[in-house]
Amino acid sequence: MNSPLVARTGQTKRGHPVSINLAPDPDLQRHIARLFITIVEQPDDAILEDFIVSETGFIRILLTGEWATLEDGAWRDYEGSVLFGAQSRPFRCRVKGAFAMCGFAILPGAWRSLTGIDHRDLADRVKRLVGPIGDRLDQAGDDPWSHDATFAALNSAVRDWVKVTGGEIDSVAERFDQRIHLDPTRSVADLAREIAVTPRTLDRRIQTSFGLSPKMVLRRARFLDMAATVRGIAVPDEEMLASLRFYDQSHQVREFRHFTGMTPGAFARASTPLFNLALESRQRRKYELADRTGERIPWLA
Structure with a gap:
């Protein structure tokens, strides 16, 4: 179903939605890339289906909208903090209704220390983050309309994640x-x-x-x-x-x-x-x- 998208976080001259995104705090710039907030309006019954191809693993905190990813030929629903592996091919996603999300990309040099996962085991895949880290990130993204507070909370959550894991850089x-x-x-x-x-x-x-x-x-x-x-x-x-x-x-x-x-x-x-x-x-x-x-x-x- 096609419908107009109204991006509350900005758009390009061609009308493409964009996020509000910025670099992390200086002490985290070897661990994560840009942080982002995206807020887009569309009718409640509208479904946006698309794909992503990312060269880094990243975390999306899915706050509003009904999200799903296509995995092994079937759609699987997600909400909250979700860890995506990098993609080698188009990875199908869809969202129903207006949506808001925030998150950040994990730099490859810090991937193994932060996640404890060999990236080959999550490439072209996704998993829900649970436990203390997932809970902390869910809280950090609680109010994406307050941009400065959200970015500060995300930086703080990642800083604590680095402390817990050691944050060693490859x-x-x-x-x-x-x-x-x-x-x-x-x-x-x-x-x-x-x-x-x-x-x-x-x-x-x-x-x-x-x-x-x-x-x-x-x-x-x-x-x-x-x-x-x-x-x-x-x-x-x-x-x-x-x-x-x-x-x-x-x-x-x-x-x-x-x-x-x-x-x-x-x-x-x-x-x-x-x-x-x-x-x-x-x-x-x-x-x-x-x-x-x-x-x-x-x-x-």
Whole structure:
């Protein structure tokens, strides 16, 4: 059922809903990426069905709306604090009625220490967070309409999570994550040399922290950069656009079919509001990373 969406947290010039998102407190910037709040209105009987493709694991605190994800061919309902693994393919979600949610992305370098999970065991999957951490996050997202208070509560909850788990950072995963945001066109061998590990060690560490092989992580990052360009969220200059282009049209079609289930043309015409939310937040993180390093990357006009 199609219906107009009214985003109370903002929209792009093309009318796509966006979240209010910002970087975490400085002491948490090696553990989590951007925090977000999203509030969207639609009729009570309206159903928004879409997909997400995220390169990080993340937590969504589902506050209002009737949420479900498609798992093993069946829809499964969720509410409260939900931990998503990263995706290697489109992960179907739907929500009925107006919805509000908040949360944050977990950086790959901190994934294992915070969650205690080998990311391969949760890639393309989702689980409800229970216990003290889940309860604390549920409370942190109790009033998403009070934005400053919600962001402060989320930062505080994550800070306590880091204290409980130790918050150790995998420096290999951290450096790989930063490099693919700056340039996803590089080879795995080149990145292994720069990070000063063997390709075998890189493969093992990346699979544990990202849930996928280094090659797949690079493929997905390159696709997400192109998807942001198609959506008008990223506007690279000609040099950058040329570096992002695929080998040929058939290669581009294969990648878009893999990550969206659509051809590039069909994706350009499709409405993907849930996917767009993650794209926009990702691009803001890329901007901040480029600002810190002084490097040029495709970004927002």
